[in-house]
Amino acid sequence: MTDAVMIPRRAGHALRWTGAALVAASLILAVVGPLAVPGDPLAQSLTKALSGPEPAAPLGYDHLGRSIFHRLAAALRLSPAIAIAAVLTAGLAGLVLGTWAAARGGWTDRILTMLADALLALPGLLLVLMVLAIVPGTAPGFWAGLSLVLWVEFFRLTRAATRAVLASPAVQATRLLGFGPVYVFRTHIWPEIAPMMLTAAAFGTATAIMAIAALGFVHVGMRAPTPELGLMMVELLPYWREAPLALLSPVMATFALLLGLTLLAGSRDT
Amino acid sequence: MNTLVTRGIQALMVAVLIGAATFAMMRALPGDAAYRIAAGRYGYDNVDTAAADAVRDELGLDGPALPALLHWLGDLLRLDFGNSLVSGQPVIAEIGHQLGASLSLAAVAVVLSLIMGPPLGILAGLRPGGLLDRGLLVVSTGLKAVPQFLMALILILILSVQFRLLPAAGYGAARHFILPALALALGLAAVNARIARDAMARIGAMPFYSFAQWKGLSRRQALLHHGLRNVSVPLLTYLGLQFVTLVEGVVVVEAIFGWPGIGHALVHAIFSRDVPMVQGTALCLGLGFVLINTAIDLLTARIDPRRAA
């Protein structure tokens, strides 16, 4: 894209910093929150059901009298942890396969591209659902399913960028000067794809967190009583009138986290 | 021609992938899968051990995986999906029932998003960095960060629970369309608008767009005669890719609003481990993507002669 199309540099930087701040804030809530206010996300006390905030439970209690603050903190550790694990797996697989396909060409490239194209035609949630039905255990199932969905984007980016770089005069010149593939990767390919990888990783993390929450919300993801963002929302939805803060907490936290990741990723659309 | 071959291969790969995944799903089924499949075929009253054994033999459930997988894929490629394990009805018939509801919801959502997104995006792209552009960036970034289920939840809370303007669930009347379609359309429009904006900004900065005005065309004439047509190509291509997002949204939104469509059926089928239904619906969605994108390939090749070459 030409410069005229891009968002002005400084505005872009400000947006990225805002995004980083939002992500950092939710991670601090998830990790530091329970240390500051100790509590158990699973402990029920039905007498406190739907009651408001108090020092031991800064966001009040849900319909079973569990502390929403501690459930939210646990949920904000669970989905990002699965998401990051899946993104790391997918990123590594996509990077290796993408570079390999671009460097080898021929049938290696053709078969990997065909596989990626076929996966691209399938809705990610559908693949995750099917993998969940195959792999025992919900968290490993999400990790496997999301990795399967997410590697395609990393693969396509890496392959396209590597192909372009390898065909460039710069790489031709470097090879004529007697350098080998490791030097070419280090000086030509990696500097081109590293920023793309970061953007794709932020988008991938957002996608994964959305998927876990969406499936939790329609009762086919994480199972109760696990604290999970989508599951918390659907559990608290019937009590909206009695305890709006109870429902708004996971809604706002999810939105802030996803917005943060979207801003962090920058202006590229996927 | 080349397009059709590539898309054909893609369709085949989609079918094989779904076949392999559903096969793995079936093998991972808890309990006696053969008995359940036999029950799906002949009805629970008519199942005995002999029928279950016949199914076991036929599908090779106890045998080595590879021949069984090939057999499974063979059935799939002959479009023999079998019967639903839950209702006992043929999968094809079930999908036929639900497809209409899903298609109408998806169509309304896409039309809504096209009314909202691209016009705003094009206006913003005509003046990159202008007030509208910056405003649109904020709104579309915010909307993009809201997943469809959350959008549905917010719309239900505001329009249905709080103000009681619209029904939160139901199917049949026009007003039932509004919430689910809007939940889908807002997210799509946010992305459509960005694509249209980026395309317009890029085209507006191209030499031919300036040259059209140097010939003496007014801004409006340049937009109508040269801008829109050029913007439509990347926009159409993107719409094709967006189909996946749309389908994901349809699955979730149908489940939330109790919409009797294919997404709703898919979630149910997975929940109750109804493997033949999962296979049928998944294939329907995957092939739908390939079909839509083939149509878009052919359409853009007509608009843009460089692509036909």
Place this chain on the structure above:
Amino acid sequence: MTLLKADDITVAQGGTPILHPVSLHLEPGEPLVILGETGSGKSLLAQAIMGTLPRDLAARGRVVLGDHLLDAARPEGFRPLWGRQIAVLPQEPWLSLDPLMRAGRQVTEAHHLVRGLGTQDARAQAATDLDRLGLAHADTRYPHELSGGMAQRVAIAAARAGGAGIVIADEPTKGLDAARRDEVADLLLAELARGGGLLVITHDLALARRIGGRMIVLRAGRVVETGPTAAVMAVPTQAYTRDLIAADPENWPARSRRPAGAPVLTATRLAAGRGGVRLFSDLSFDLSAGRILGVTGPSGCGKSTLGDVVLGLAPPAAGRVNRSAGLAPTAFQKLYQDPVAAFPRHRTLGRTLADVAHRHGQPRDRIDTLLPRLGLNPVLLTRTPGGVSGGELQRLALLRLLLVRPRFIFADEPTSRLDPITQKQVIDLLRDTAAAEGCAIMLVSHDPELVARTADHVLSLAPAKTGGDLSGQAVKRAGGLG
């Protein structure tokens, strides 16, 4: 009657002047050439007169166009004149036509929407225009189906359809070979002969000479010299203009033959093709140390392919290249047309050069000794390739090759993106390299004058698939332009 008069035009960027006051006037039938190198402000001057400056640049001054009086500070006022009074010819005609619209319609719409003809009349008039330019068959073609020259003629027809009398052409020969350059000049003069005025902005001395008329020479935003083009070119009064004209390959001294050194390579009955078209065949030659082989021919004739075949980067369709025994695998090197594209983008030039020196066991101070020899400032090493000028980067690219101690350099249009004075510096350095390093050079250029005055032997490739048989040291012209 003066067609266009511009008084005290200035352009500033954020308060910093980048074009100092320039005045000019355009008379009917007499072309005006604005000559300058990159960064001289010649395009800014034209854009200020047309009201097409980018938004972050501010112009001042007064423009009188027929009976319109315009303020350069208010570009909106120029808009109604576009197409009706001023026809602007774009730099790159291919990119200036709507890729999704047939050529004929792009002319027709100007007749219809700008001049106000009815649909039928507009179509008929467009057909007449295209016919006059020899483009009757191009009517229903899309831009990507046109050659560069055809696209240029379609653009001229479209630009003038609104009835404009004044034609402003900004770098109309950018990236064209010699034959095409003369075609464009003739076309512009033919348009002038139909009445009106012509303003040509260029860095190309050959184009300026051919256009004639009057001339303004610009340098770094200031007028250096003005006068009749023929007089300025024959007897320049200013030092800069003299340098500029001396840098034109036509005015270079001819090369004196040098004795040949040890043989470096032998090419035997080479042939190559691209996309099923045979580019050349039966090409044989050999090359010795210290010698320069010039290769010339129109674009698309296979000049660059020949170089890649000799380097072993592309396989020949027939024949073979033998390197002399005992040469290192890295003894054959290449100098690229676009030096920015030939360096790793994100690495400082110093690191890239140090890597090469290290790889080839050269001491670090070899870079430091080469820098002044190539007229380069050591501070450039701290920058990335995007941060230095094209001429500097091409010299750095040459330095990078010298670290490898090459025996053969394929220089692929190494100066086609450089200004004339810089071009001369780089070519002089190449000549010195051949002599000092005892290195054979194959110099590819679309400019026959440049090749004729630089090379020991000249190989002219024909546009079609005819080839030549060159044997031994003898120079044989191989068909085509020869």
